[in-house]
Amino acid sequence: MILAIRLVSVVLCLALLIQTAIARGFWGGKYQRQGFIHPGILSVQPDLDRMKYGVETQTDPWYSAFLNMSGDPMSSSSYAMKGPFNYVTRNNTGGSPGTTQLSSDSVASLLNALMYYITGDTAHAEKSVEIFNSWASSLKLINGTDAQLVAALSGTELVNAAEIIRYTYSGWTKSDITTFENMILKIFYPPASQTTPNTVDPHPLNALLTLVFSSQANWGNSGEKAMVAFGVFLNNVTMYEQGLNLYETFACADLNNTINSFGQNSESGRDQTHPQLSLGNMAELCQTAHNQGDYGYWDLLSERLMIGYEYTAKYNLGNDVEYDPNFYRCDANLLGGPWADISDVHRGQFRPIYQLAYSYYVQVKGLEMPWTAKVLEEEVFEANDSVNNIANSPIYGTLRFSRVAGNAWASRK
Ligand SMILES: *[C@@H]1O[C@H](CO)[C@@H](O)[C@H](O)[C@H]1NC(C)=O
Ligand SMILES: *[C@@H]1O[C@H](CO)[C@@H](O)[C@H](O)[C@H]1NC(C)=O
Ligand SMILES: *[C@@H]1O[C@H](CO)[C@@H](O)[C@H](O)[C@H]1NC(C)=O
Numbered sequence: 068m069i070l071a072i073r074l075v076s077v078v079l080c081l082a083l084l085i086q087t088a089i090a091r092g093f094w095g096g097k098y099q100r101q102g103f104i105h106p107g108i109l110s111v112q113p114d115l116d117r118m119k120y121g122v123e124t125q126t127d128p129w130y131s132a133f134l135n136m137s138g139d140p141m142s143s144s145s146y147a148m149k150g151p152f153n154y155v156t157r158n159n160t161g162g163s164p165g166t167t168q169l170s171s172d173s174v175a176s177l178l179n180a181l182m183y184y185i186t187g188d189t190a191h192a193e194k195s196v197e198i199f200n201s202w203a204s205s206l207k208l209i210n211g212t213d214a215q216l217v218a219a220l221s222g223t224e225l226v227n228a229a230e231i232i233r234y235t236y237s238g239w240t241k242s243d244i245t246t247f248e249n250m251i252l253k254i255f256y257p258p259a260s261q262t263t264p265n266t267v268d269p270h271p272l273n274a275l276l277t278l279v280f281s282s283q284a285n286w287g288n289s290g291e292k293a294m295v296a297f298g299v300f301l302n303n304v305t306m307y308e309q310g311l312n313l314y315e316t317f318a319c320a321d322l323n324n325t326i327n328s329f330g331q332n333s334e335s336g337r338d339q340t341h342p343q344l345s346l347g348n349m350a351e352l353c354q355t356a357h358n359q360g361d362y363g364y365w366d367l368l369s370e371r372l373m374i375g376y377e378y379t380a381k382y383n384l385g386n387d388v389e390y391d392p393n394f395y396r397c398d399a400n401l402l403g404g405p406w407a408d409i410s411d412v413h414r415g416q417f418r419p420i421y422q423l424a425y426s427y428y429v430q431v432k433g434l435e436m437p438w439t440a441k442v443l444e445e446e447v448f449e450a451n452d453s454v455n456n457i458a459n460s461p462i463y464g465t466l467r468f469s470r471v472a473g474n475a476w477a478s479r480k
């Protein structure tokens with residue numbers, strides 16, 4: 068019995084090594100790859116199987132988390148679509164038609180995709196496909212001063228959903244997939260990567276990539292995570308690498324300029340929701356890279372992202388933290404900064420971002436995140452926070468990302 072289990076794990080390990088070697092290219096080199104692993108943004112096949120197994124065997128935390136998600140009307144196969152629209156606007160003033168509807172539909176497509184894989188009920192897959200197809204055949208433009216945010220955040224939810232459906236359900240036609248791919252490339256990618264100049268937020272060129280990546284801090288890393296996710300879905304290595312490069316080198320939205328050495332976020336003086344959005348974005352980017360065999364991202368700068376999570380968790384739980392008034396985001400002056408002190412605006416209003424980072428650092432890597440653990444123990448939230456009704460974060464983290472250290476299901480690197 069034990070021998071058989073060992074044999075199975077040896078075979079699994081070998082398969083993983085080979086898969087990784089193929090994905091990375093046999094030549095080495097930073098991101099040389101032959102192809103992407105699919106499904107492969109936030110949930111690769113073993114993640115989907117872990118969820119399904121947990122539910123089928125009624126094992127917690129997955130089973131309770133699944134029951135919770137099943138009770139969300141957005142996971143229902145009878146969810147009534149809020150769109151589609153010909154254009155979606157997110158603007159500083161004067162209204163944002165289509166934004167909450169797109170956001171809602173993208174979350175519904177994701178929850179239905181997860182429901183489909185876990186339960187096998189094709190009505191859920193059909194709901195996701197209905198959402199993908201109707202938006203892809205209607206949407207022509209995402210505009211407005213804050214277009215980057217809606218394109219990056221809703222776009223990332225959509226491709227996470229589409230990635231699951233495309234690679235686990237046979238009923239989404241090839242031509243409909245192509246239409247959807249075109250929507251991501253032509254309608255979502257330009258504003259998400261901010262290749263179009265923006266009058267309200269006109270920031271320095273990124274000389275490295277010679278594109279007008281005009282966004283920063285939480286906007287910037289929303290865009291970075293979207294580029295990485297879109298790159299995987301579109302099988303576009305250039306786009307994928309672009310997002311990763313920005314995360315490492317773009318002065319207004321890279322890791323080092325977003326979180327300092329003791330964990331302060333460049334927007335900690337502004338409020339507490341933007342730093343949390345930013346942490347969730349960065350965690351999504353790291354996990355997506357990790358799932359493609361680019362393992363270093365979570366660990367960059369001595370686990371700087373983990374330190375950032377701990378700092379924000381500790382402060383939002385009501386504790387004092389160190390604060391450096393000289394560490395702040397680019398163009399802080401446009402937002403009332405630089406800020407002399409850490410902000411208590413929205414302090415204690417948690418976003419559903421914590422499990423994803425906890426799963427990697429604690430459950431996989433064996434490090435400690437006592438403040439994040441306390442948030443997960445004490446604060447009840449999976450999808451919504453009290454500030455942003457529609458989640459733009461790695462929602463339903465308990466179901467999607469939980470591992471148990473030492474458990475066979477957690478053995479994937
Ligand atoms: C969009 O917001 C900008 C900045 O607040 C404003 O100047 C512009 O008039 C708005 N556009 C519309 C169509 O409301
Ligand atoms: C967005 O595009 C629509 C459709 O072309 C237009 O009517 C609207 O004024 C635009 N909004 C902004 C803020 O640019
Ligand atoms: C891949 O993405 C880049 C942007 O990073 C884009 O310029 C290029 O056209 C895309 N390639 C394809 C084949 O769509």
Ligand SMILES: *[C@@H]1O[C@H](CO)[C@@H](O)[C@H](O)[C@H]1NC(C)=O
Nearest residue numbers: 315322323324327328368394
């Ligand atoms: C990170 O930023 C600090 C300044 O805040 C700088 O001193 C340090 O060299 C940077 N580290 C890296 C790896 O870029």
Ligand SMILES: *[C@@H]1O[C@H](CO)[C@@H](O)[C@H](O)[C@H]1NC(C)=O
Nearest residue numbers: 134135138139447448449450
């Ligand atoms: C799911 O959990 C949330 C707390 O995260 C709770 O508010 C909600 O009522 C639960 N929903 C169901 C259907 O259990």
Ligand SMILES: *[C@@H]1O[C@H](CO)[C@@H](O)[C@H](O)[C@H]1NC(C)=O
Nearest residue numbers: 140141174450451456457458
């Ligand atoms: C969030 O909350 C709203 C209303 O409270 C609910 O309708 C929705 O289904 C929830 N879930 C998500 C993922 O936003």
